[in-house]
Amino acid sequence: MSELTGTTAPARPPAGRPPAPDPLAARLALLRSRVLRAVAERAAADPEAADDPLRGLYISDESALRLLDLPAGPLLPDPHEEEQAREIGAPARLAAVAAAFGLSAHDTDLLLVALAPDLDPRLERAYAYLNDDVSARRATTGLALRLCGSAQGSLQGRAALAPEGPLRSGGLLVVEDDGQPYASRPLRVPDRVTDHLLGRDTPPPGLARHLLGSSRAPGRVPAPLPDALTGVVTRLARAVTRPGLVYVRDRHGGPGPLVAESALHESEKGVLRVSLPSGADPEETGGLLRAALLEARLTGSGLVLEHAEALGDDPTAVRRAIEPLTALGVPVVLVGHRPWDARWAVALPLSLDCPTLREADRARLWRRELSAGDRGVAGTAGGVPEAAVTAVARYRLSPGQIRAAAEAACRRAVADGGEVEAGDLAAAARASAGGALGRFTRRVVPAVSWADLVLPEPTGSLVRDVAHRARHRDRVLGAWRMRPGGGRGQGVTALFSGPSGTGKTLAAEVVAAELGLELCVVDLAAVVDKYVGETQKHLDLVFQEAETVDAVLLFDEADAVFGRRSAGRDAQDRHANSETAYLLARLETFDGVAVLTTNLYAHLDPAFLRRFDVVAHFPAPGAQERRALWDRCLGGLPRAEDLDLDRLARGFDLPGGAIRCCAVTAAYGVAVTGGPVTTEDLLSAVRAEYAKLGRRYVEETETTGPRPGPGPAYRRRPGGG
Template sequence: MSDVLLKRLGLLKERVSALTDARGAHDPSADDPLRGLYVSPERVEHLLHGPERAPVRLDDAYGGAEPDDALGELATRFGLTPLDTHILLAALAPDVDRDFEPLYGYLNDDVGRRRASVALALELAGLAPHDPAARARFHPGAPLSAAGLLTLEDAERPLPGRALRVPERVIAHLLGDTRLDGELLGVVELLTGETIASPFASRLGALLAARPTTVYLKGRGTESGTAAEALAAAGLPVLRHDPVYGDRQLVPVLLREARLRGAGLVVGPMPEQTEQAGALVRALESPGTVPVVLFGSAPFDPRWSADGDVLCLDAPPGADDTGPLWAAQLGADAEGFELAAAVAPYRLAPEQIRRAARSARTLAVLDGGPLTAAHVQRGARQQSAPALDRHARRVTPAVGWADLVLPAEPRALLEELVVRARQRERVLGRWGLRAGGGRGHGVVALFAGESGTGKTLAAEVLAGELGVDLYVVELSAVVDKYVGETEKNLERIFADADRTDAVLLFDEADAVFGKRSEVKEASDRYANLESAYLLQRLESFDGIAVLTTNLRANIDDAFTRRLDLVVDFPFPDADQRLALWWQSLARVPCAEDIDPGPCARDFTLAGGSIRGAVVTAAYAAAGRNGRVTTDDLLTGAVREYRKAGRLIVGRDDNS
């Protein structure tokens, strides 16, 4: 407990004692054991003609400022007058020292009312409830009530008789408790630890330190880190709140917590609905008291602000190098692998990096080995937004380069694509090679080839190499017959993908990225509008996307120009088919004399069909409780040929 607060309570108790003695000296019912339970005629006479209150000097009544004076510091932060400070101290006294309860009951002339009333708090300051300046300290707009430091109970009573109560969080703060308010648990996060501020965040932090204000950062999802960096650069603790996890009724509690701590607020992403966003901004505005940094993707509407004092800024692209922060969090544990390459695809805020590092260490302990790049990437993936799960099917990569059978040229292009995905923030951001016109930092590639040649598998390998998840867009849930709905669905996907570290796969992309046509009827014009939207959205995309098609000629040339890479997946030759057969059989129990050579030579199947043939052979072997034989492979190959409607020369139809 604060010694300074105890000292001030001791001085208040002396004042209470003096007032009690003064009451007893003139009150004829002072010794009545039933005093406070009824009003005697003598008591009425005393109330009507009792002595006037002696004036009390409030200035310096509780001593001047002292070191570790939590109450004095609170008074400064909340702009309290000496009378406000006295009222607050009188109101919280019974919550800290139970001796005040019977004393207050006596002074209130009611043994059941053991808290300070408005009249009692003013009487202890030598003031009367009819003093308009004194009554004004209890107005809802006055500092004590407006800041949530004091509540008035017993609304049905006249103001002088209303009891005063100080919220427990305020009392706990004055006693040295640094925990978050219980109402904020689960909806507010206290960010601690050192952070590396970008030049933009440093400049914004200097502004917020000089003039606490409300700032709105418009961007695509990485602004939380920038906002936290700015407040940390201003030398402030940071409270982070996502409006999704709390209602607007908590805003006064949030602002009070920030002022108690001398902290700044990071709030976002802002609601997409204009009415909700405006209500939240107006509730959070606190000019000159708490620096608030809001962020979101929606354009700022000046009508959101009640006083028009919100500073709206475009957040800079997420081009800051987070490598040093990763290294600081993982330290010597990351010496066994190339940390920079492992974390390059992730665009995480500083606090997310800290949580990811803790998760990575926990995963390493669970596996019983040293920390690896896979642990770090799994920890980082846990911090990515899960919003894409609503619009796409998530695939956790379970394959690698060894599972991919390709000629040298397309494989080299895939390796280049990995480099582009890892280094895009450096090249397009810090090196300034991003073109103008609002273009993003995204990497977009087209995989073209016949069905079964490995396009989807390659996308999974790419995601696995980068250490992120693969999201397959279900085009059936995207394309809509109603005008404009397809664009809305795609925008939701792109917006969520911008905020998620993942690879986005548009399978059979020519369904939405097809060629534009000459306008001959109304439907052609609307189809061309969809294509125009996609062209613009691809340019501003910040993530990693792969488009696949069986017919490259169907993709509009304007889309092709905006692609970073086009990878052609050729149909496998005999040697590659043999390698695919052996690869598919790698974990299957086989007969010792099995030979997939004839299948590779005689059946021109792509990789997907070869896998289907091996699955058929495996089921045949499992059905007889044996091993896969060459005949089983031939049966599977024939089955795949027939599924494709292809002619098999020299074989019986029943074979």
């Protein structure tokens, strides 16, 4: 083991070639010589015995009388040591750190003095002797200044160790114990700085947990970028050639981080990508940012900070976190979804809007990732049907999410011992796109298809139109710009209205299944809050998360929050009107797919109707639709040969939801008896359904004819509810 650094000694060089000197070890050897001179100077004037075991723990009477005679001024320089220092030169990493942090020769000497006890344990006791305290084994402020030839009270020395100086503001040096007198405050070099000077470049655990990727090899990104991104990448690459902050506004799931990383590579810089944690304590976030800045400056990398919205909503807190990013000599790219707020920083950064990826761009990214040689499945892209790639390209995933989904699909194929199939891609894409929408929604994985939906033709066409719009919105609203201006989003919104049980919720699930997305049902009981302004905050969170996870958002019984605005006679009306006004504006900026259902069409505010892309009315099913519903709801249930579904369809005016309940009731009865389902079993289930609804059981026949109104299924009992 090396006596100086505590590391394993390098292999012996070949004979005839002298070993290469270690500049850092040589500089520390010169420092050790300087410390020995200081010890000798102190010992010559020290009245206490050098072998006193209690030395440094007490002050004797004789010592107290001679304390002021001890040497306290700067250690005089030694011309021989200075000449040796010039011959040795600065170690490569120390010189790079000095250049990156703007350190003077005096600052570099102070850093070496503070670093020395961590590399040479013998210097601990020497420092303790010079500090006259056996527990003070680090260099103190006064000792460091003295060893570097500065007086403790000199302006230059105090400026070098001031909080705004390059050593402390850059995170290279920590002055501890501010309660002590200035000259007695110990100095400490963070372990990450020590490791870097010794040649180790592993980020600390606190930073590694939030590190999404790092690259210290400058140069262009080997993977080609979509054409839509090259312009903003070129502009950003020119901006990051100078230190400072650049803000990239990106939509949820957009390519903003990839654009920032590509721009830094183009400007010949390494890249450090950090994800800011949501809901973290401000102190924790500040510590993470300081660690990220230190890592970026040590490695000569640019810094990409994702999820800027995690900094919070308080402008003062955001400004406190952002200000250090603008003061240090590191190019920093902050990626967020919100517009830049002028209150976040004194100096306005360059702000860029990142374009979203089109479906064709996402398809190319899928093919490229699936054909990568390190995915574990050779020739994968060629074995995947083009229809499957086109289908998963509909998911509005970022390039990073596409890369992760492709890796997951390939790992699944390797585990199954085969090629990547369409199901593997769909499952991986859904897992990448899906996410928790907090406590305000319930996630549903669609398990239905168009065959499960029985609707009259006009309504069925409108429901299919919702899926068509969601599938082609990138072309129509993006490439063709058919909804320009006004800050409008590229979302698709639909309103399904009609009586209960007519298939509105089922239709929303079928649309989600057609698009290959999850259905997120909003829990209105959790969204609506009695406190002023809280409902809007909850709804905004729901809309934001729905855009992030790329799911179909379902507001069931939407009239609870999308009701008509009133005249505003009291404060309660005004607050309700403000919620409705917020929803009107938020629907226009929404970038996802949202479906609203209601049984009370007349209760909706008319201003919402213009903002819906599709408005479909679900009527009560006729006899033909009821016949198809009975057949579909019975599914694989064993049926008797004389089962008369036409009688059930003609005789009982039931909606689809009630028919499904009757079929389930009959299925439980068949499970007990073990026989096939008969007409009588279904009639018994219909009677039970009528009793559950408090209705009078009457079967329609051709002789009696249809009755006016809603039909016998909804006729109230005399005196009943």
